[in-house]
Amino acid sequence: MLLYPGMTALDLVGPQAxxxxxxxxxxxxxxxxxxRVASDTGLALVAxxxxETCPRDLDVLFVPGGDGTPAQMRxxxxxxxLRDRGARAGWITSVCTGSLILGAAGLLRGYRATSHWCVRDQVLPRLGAIPVEARVVFDRNRVTAAGISAGLDFALALSARxxxxDAAHTSQLVAEYAPAPPFDAGTPAAAGPAITARARAILGPLIAGSEAAAAAMAARP
Known part of the structure; x- marks a missing residue:
């Protein structure tokens, strides 16, 4: 599981648990x-x-997303x-904008994939991926998940594989993962235009940075 400055801690902590x-x-x-590696809210995790010391042959290679995504794309x-370990990994996976980092490494070219809604349809195609609106997307040995909270869905789906x-069901029960959110505002369609505009304003630097990083890659000879 990759850690980098500016990652979203929940992208990693949920699947890790x-x-x-x-x-x-x-x-x-x-x-x-x-x-120590600081997340995008200041919470630090420890690598x-x-x-150099990471094992060369991995069953699962995992990348979280976060505000630090554009820097990692470059x-x-x-x-x-990621290219080196991905060449031998059994599963190549991500949550949220981690898929953009995989894409920047050339690991999603020709694969169906998802990401956070704010960049999924605009940026993934520039990286050679085929965007899919879904919580978790499996395509051969690639597994990508939508934004932040989808990390638990991803981890349970991968655990089943x-x-x-039974192991996945047990993990779900141990975590008491029985979502019943107090509001129905988890997608742009459900939240409506006004709330979506507010969310886009908060996510603006991430959107702009990711688009610029993808454009810079496309401009390379």
């Missing part, structure tokens, strides 16, 4: 250098492994790490 139960101690938190070392439906 579910997948740790079936990983048998083999779940690695990895960053450019081992140590136990660096790019980061040569991060993209090289890795360890069977």
């Amino acid at each position: 579910v997948l740790a139960g079936i990983a048998g101690g083999g779940l690695h938190l990895v960053a450019r250098t081992a140590g 136990e492994e660096s790019f 980061d040569a070392d991060t993209l090289a790490f 890795l360890a069977g439906a």
